[in-house]
Amino acid sequence: MRYQLIGVNHKSCPVEVRERLAIPESKLPDCCRDLSAHPGIEEAMILSTCNRVEMITHTMNGSADLRGFLHDHFHLTAAELDSHLYEFREKEAVRHVFRVASSLDSMVVGEAQILGQVKEAYATARAIGSVRGQLDQLFNRAFAVAKRVRTETAVGSSSVSIASVAVELAKKIFGSLQGKNVFIVGAGKMSELAARHLIAHGCESIFVSNRTYDRAVGLAHRFNGQAIKFDDLYDNCDKADIVITSTGSPQAIFRREHGEQFLSRRKNKPMFFIDIAVPRDVSPEMAKLDGIFAYDIDDLQQAVSSHVADRRKEAELAEAIIASEVEKFESRFEARLHTLDVVPTIVSLQDHLETIRRAEIERVRSRMGPLTPEQEMAVEALTRGIINKVMHTPITTLKTAAREAEATTVIDVVRRLFNLHDKEKGPASQAGRESSGKKKEGETRD
């Protein structure tokens, strides 16, 4: 596992430095190519989002000079950059990649966007050929882990901002927001944000009303909506399914009688009031009406904090999943590596015994003369049976040893016992040599 990763994210690095490292999408393939051509690097991938820039590599000897690459490529000095960098190797790099893909390292833990961004970065790197065997395995596993985290924990299932909670609630009331109308009463920043979220989820017409009519016109213009005079508010409010209200009025502007009027004009179709004004704009009496759903700032805030707490709890579960996945990935990696080592020995052992068997049959045949088909079959079965029984223990021992540290010793003993060293001439033994070469390399780095 010669994975090596270097990068910065929203936690380690201020935006002023991060923006100097950010790589635009159009330049990503070239940058990725440069990185994979950097000395000591076999495979490379770059993830660049607004919150993080990371170089994920598989190196030749486990310690490529990634910092050097960053300094050269982004024209930054060590003093400017190095204190913001984090670097992970081997198992820790695997863990980091799993955590990023599962959105545990995100600014808003559990947000779904990051997985898509990682997939895009992977596709880009794969298209230019800088991701092959090792990173391929790592990222395929990371995507599976991210999926597991998403299905087995509720880390991404709840909204954690007031605007997104409002959208979630609106969806609980109306189902789809397609074609729903929104009325903004009091042109504030927060109502504007909530309205933007609602529009992004399909809401269509926007009405804006404000005591200062000009401000209403300005905001309505931004949303392509319609400004309504404040005096006409009650005559028009029932046109909206969702009302976002945030006026500075000292008394509630929506009272029970207004609610009753709206409902009767709407044939009792429900209305959702998002009341972010303090003091509140919707009277508690009106909020009691059937068909009126009013959430004030505290209700929304409470939902947000309960969701944040839920996410934190779920994130702990997710971390446990990731820890076990990292272990699994590592042991699979080791097993693959070691099985590769013992396979050639098993093959040459089988070849060796098969040659002996054939030679012995030929010898018997020349002594006994031609055999009947039945006799042929009996001899075949008998000799194969003996060979299989003899080979059973050495092969099992080899396979078991593959998972342990003593693998090389066992391989060596078997080769000596059966005199397999002299026979390393065929293609199988060629593979064996390559593989043991790999192992030696592995030994130096482990």
Place this chain on the structure above:
Amino acid sequence: MPLLWLRFALACYFVGLTYAFFALSRTSDLFSRIALHAASLGMVFHFVSLVELFLSDHMVWASVHNGESLLAFFSMTFFMIVYSIYQTTSPGVVVFPIVFFLTFVAAVDEQPVLLTSFVQHKGWLVAHIILIFTGYAALVLSFGASLLYLIQERRLKAKKPSSLISFLPALEVIDQIGYRSLLLGFPFMTLGLITGSIVAMSTYGHIDFTDPKILLSILMWIVYMVMVFTRWNSGWRGRRAAVLATFAFVAAIVAWAANYFSTIHRFAA
């Protein structure tokens, strides 16, 4: 044989029943999928049972058990239609227990319980039974939807968005399910009553309006009509609609129970 198939169906519906209780306390996609598949399989058995019954020579349309079995099957059909449109299994919370109960009663024994009255027009009788049961099934679903509406409305009003019952679809979706089943069921119920009157007329020559069965059926139809009207006219939903739906549902059950007191619409052993 039909009874055997019906018992297989019952076993499948039992999974649905378990789901209904389970769903009240927690959400599980996996369980709702299992319940859905079990219910579909149950419907296949149920259908086989009904077809065998239909093809058998001793077919007794107007037996209580066959009636219950038919009503359960129609209710499941409605449930599946709703599922295919809205992709939600939550009406199952109400529909599954009712279907299970009806199938259970029907699957207990095979004793044919006959209409004692002599019926002349078999065709009208069959039409009457199918129409009225389709109407009943729609009513069951509409009743289920109005209960779910109440639960969801309470939940939203209580302002605890992360409370336990989060499997419910959006309020407007539940409302649509209820309203559409109501609208769909009404013509069936009306035609069912008309065909019933035709059967009664042809058999007795007149309709006895003082008979409890007829009286209660008319009452149920009036409540049904009031429901459709208030909904169409002033968009009643939520608590008021739930009260009406419950009333109509109770009226339907009472009208069904009235079979035991009616002189002309009587099932007897």
